[in-house]
Amino acid sequence: MGSSAKEEARIADALCKAVLERKLAPGSKLPEEELAQIFRSNRAKIRRVLLLLSRSHIVTLEPGRGAFVSRPSPQEARDVLASRRLIEVSLLARPYRRLSAQAAERLRRIMAEEAQAHAAHDAIAMIYLSGQFHLTLIEELGNKVLKSITGELILRMSLIITMYERQNTTCCLSSDHHDLLELLLAHDYVEASALMARHLEGIESCLDFHREPATTTILSQILQPLKD
Amino acid sequence: MGSSAKEEARIADALCKAVLERKLAPGSKLPEEELAQIFRSNRAKIRRVLLLLSRSHIVTLEPGRGAFVSRPSPQEARDVLASRRLIEVSLLARPYRRLSAQAAERLRRIMAEEAQAHAAHDAIAMIYLSGQFHLTLIEELGNKVLKSITGELILRMSLIITMYERQNTTCCLSSDHHDLLELLLAHDYVEASALMARHLEGIESCLDFHREPATTTILSQILQPLKD
DNA sequence: TCAACCATTATTGTTTACAATATCAAGGCT
């Protein structure tokens, strides 16, 4: 066996997925025993998963009280977005290497999926795919460390978007992604960087920090179907 | 009581300190039971600490084999440094706010300590204080998220320096720190940013990736005196 | 009627013992 790390990753992914799909609302309680049953696991493993997720700022551990889906504050949201902007804009201005042909291909494939999700009005898939696009970009132009840092930020950002997204808006314009790729292939890094800055500012303008908590502390009944 | 998180932080800090003070060489085995005795703790707590430290890339967990002090590869070292450079240089070019008077005061105090450490030829203190200077800068000019990201990178960097530092060199020139502060107070962000770039490149040139493992897998005998 | 208090219940946190696995040493085989 030995695949305990794998199993924990599976549980962590499933939890993240449930959060990002808005099946688990921010603030929801995550009881250890219940999660253990849902995932056919035990409390010890669940405990490690929750500890790790708390380091990713996806869940918050309150000593003696348990684990909850995080509710990032508006300030935290602004800081996360500003940090992403700093990293991504700077990297595009001076990338570590050029886009390879197969990198461009990877990006195009993601864009195609984005188009599908857009056509299907699948907002959740769009958030995920947009993240994948940005992450792939960082991976191709930057290095592994930057990728893991930005990956964490994008994950936090996804949670933030599910929490604060203004209704009737789509947060990440896929047309921007298209233009971004063209600029990079043309080696116009100045314009690419500027577009990325505008693009990320566009995300911020889609957020509404006034609309208060979606306090729907959904029961883990919701989680039952995703144990596979 | 309930201060279990505090105790774990204490243990984690002590371990980090031991690593950065070169009392624990990269690659050293970290047996759980032994650590539990040294810190008058239990295996469960040690286990959590090691899990967290592995997320900080200070220790590496090998499934079934245990925990070891990390041995960052040359590639990882370069990536960490490049990531730091990207973040710090960009932030200085366009800081989120200006340096307050008390911020300048904090920085000056750290610089004074650096001078002391330099006079005392205390290389370990210098690495630590240099990190503190950079971290304070990020905190004052940036935001909390950037600070925590950079804090992690600086910690990894410290481990990298202890591992790869060329002999007879001092890695972080405190004269640069002085000039940096002056430029920032004069609001000359272009020059400050350029100086930071040179400064961090200076660190890289102090590293020697050829000199192979300092495989001195020191026994935890060494750890005994730091249990307080 | 509302608020404060106490007992009950449920959940988290810790310790313990146990099982699985890897390391190490000795002995035998080629």
Added chain:
DNA sequence: AGCCTTGATATTGTAAACAATAATGGTTGA
């Protein structure tokens, strides 16, 4: 002699029982 096998030992990984703490609900008294 050197390498592989085999058993002993130590360490990691897991599960389960226990203790401590926080949430819950009902009762009492003003």
